[in-house]
Amino acid sequence: MALEEILDNLNGVDEKYQGLYVENSDGKFEINIDGLKSALAKERKLKKDLEKKLAKNKGDGEQDPDADELKNELKLAKATINTMKMHGQIKTAAISAGIDPDYIDDVVAITKTNFDLDDDDSVVVVDKDGNHTGKNVVNFFKNEFKRSKPRFYLNSGKKGTGSFEGEFVTNLSYDGRIQKAIKNKDVNELIKLKQDKINKTI
Numbered sequence: 001m002a003l004e005e006i007l008d009n010l011n012g013v014d015e016k017y018q019g020l021y022v023e024n025s026d027g028k029f030e031i032n033i034d035g036l037k038s039a040l041a042k043e044r045k046l047k048k049d050l051e052k053k054l055a056k057n058k059g060d061g062e063q064d065p066d067a068d069e070l071k072n073e074l075k076l077a078k079a080t081i082n083t084m085k086m087h088g089q090i091k092t093a094a095i096s097a098g099i100d101p102d103y104i105d106d107v108v109a110i111t112k113t114n115f116d117l118d119d120d121d122s123v124v125v126v127d128k129d130g131n132h133t134g135k136n137v138v139n140f141f142k143n144e145f146k147r148s149k150p151r152f153y154l155n156s157g158k159k160g161t162g163s164f165e166g167e168f169v170t171n172l173s174y175d176g177r178i179q180k181a182i183k184n185k186d187v188n189e190l191i192k193l194k195q196d197k198i199n200k201t202i
Contacts (some may be wrong), residue, residue: 006030006109014076024175030105043081050074082117089123090115090137097141098153102179107152111145 007029010018021029050073090111091104099107115137116126125135146153181189 006105017080025178026175043077043084047074047077047081050077082121085121086115086117086123087112093123093137094141097138098146098155099141100152100154102183103152103176106176107145107149110149114140 007013007021008027010021010029013021023029054071054074087108090108094104094107094111095101113128114125115123116130116132118124118132123137125133125137125140127133177189178193180186181193
């Protein structure tokens with residue numbers, strides 16, 4: 001399976017990929033964005049190396065006992081590269097459409113089932129059955145998503161987390177709420193969030 005950007009724990013993540021994750025203050029693990037480009041480069045190199053090995057095995061006419069393992073590694077490498085490509089393009093489109101960068105990871109998590117990669121490795125909007133709709137990704141964020149989740153946008157008219165409705169607070173990560181409170185200089189909200197965190201650990 002492809003690597004997810006945010007995980008509750010690293011169980012099931014291949015040991016060689018665990019170093020890509022950093023633990024957030026809320027206890028969840030997130031891929032370190034700074035290391036994303038180098039990780040993508042490594043995955044591409046791995047993909048090329050595996051393809052060469054598989055082609056060589058096929059050319060020899062002998063079945064390598066490790067062929068199935070190589071195929072699985074190749075499949076994982078492709079899936080990981082696709083996930084990284086897709087999330088990068090989604091973030092770029094969302095921010096250009098006016099999404100508040102403080103909430104970009106939450107937005108990607110909420111909308112990831114709305115997108116897929118086409119044959120040219122470009123992100124496309126898909127329906128609930130996975131069929132390409134032909135809609136533009138930026139326009140999706142400017143129109144459909146903005147109508148249903150306006151609070152994720154800059155200049156939404158909302159000030160401080162206290163003015164957000166319950167649905168939004170549920171979708172927003174702990175770190176996102178902390179950053180928003182800091183940005184709005186909302187000391188009371190910061191104290192409340194920190195106290196809630198302490199209470200959960202007791």
